[in-house]
Amino acid sequence: MVPLPKRNHLRTNNTPKTGPQRRKMLNIARRLFWEKGYLSTSMADISKVYGCRPANIYNFFSDKEEILFEVLREEMDQIIHPIQHLEEENGLPPPEQLRLIIESHLKVTLSYRRSAKLLFDVALDNLSPENRKKIIDLRDTYDRIIRKVIRRGIESQDWPEIDVKLAGFMIASMITRTRIWFHPKKGVSVNDLSDFIFKFALNGLKGDGRNGGRGSFRHRRDRAEERGTSCKSS
Incomplete structure (x- = not known):
């Protein structure tokens, strides 16, 4: 047969x-x-x-992989599309650019708060190398945009020198973690949460030695060296 x-x-x-x-x-x-x-x-x-x-x-x-790829691609597109123009200078002050990024990312994360877990956990392992690269490229685009905005804030002196890469990761992590605990019935609206995260991030970027920036690290190191010298002198 x-x-x-x-x-x-x-x-x-x-x-x-x-x-x-x-x-x-x-x-x-x-x-x-x-x-x-x-x-x-x-x-x-x-x-x-x-x-x-x-x-x-x-x-x-x-096939099923194409469905997974489309789920991931769609969600990343919805995060990036409203902020794509921030790749280049657009006249908005850096703090307002940062607010726009947070609002856009949070809205998509909480709209898909269940499946958003796929974006950052195990889903990429189930994609072909070609499709995995496409999703990673989209994530890299997001990272590049938020880092550019943070650098602009440093250049405009809206906040002091800081580790741009680390700051970008921390802000993005604050947003993505909301999918774990957020529920509209808990008394916090999406708009309220967006405003809180923006103010929290802005205060962190503007910190004066109490944040995680390079300046504060040097300050702590210098103070430690001074204490060490004093101990040796005594």
Whole structure:
């Protein structure tokens, strides 16, 4: 008996790349990836919740990895798109640029607060090297934008010299961690939280020796050396 040829799940050129059906499938997959885990979710699971045959899913996606990639890409795009123009100077003061980054990132993080975990945890390990690089490139774009804004604030003297890379990571981490504990019924609105994180970050950047900046490190080191010298003298 001649074996049947292996099924090719690649989409045709006529396959729609957008539309309500595809959007619904992505939303269902996003929820199932969170509830069951990516590896434990099958195309049959997605089609069952959607209410169609598994074969219909392949009219929109070539395989499960493409669905995961689209979930991650979409969320990163929504974070980056509103702040893309901050790659270049745009006339806004650096503190207002920072506020815009925080508002944009927080809004997406809390809109997808369940599946946002995929962005920063294990999901990248399930992507092909090519797709993984695309997502990492988007994350690098975000990092590059926030670091440029922090450098502008140093140059404009809105805050003192600070470790730009570390400051960017700390601000982004504050935002992403909100997905763990935030709930709209806890009495804090998204706008209130955004304003709090902005003020907290701004106060940290403007710190005068009590923050984690380079200046404060040198200050502590010099004080320690002075104490050491005094002890030796006595």
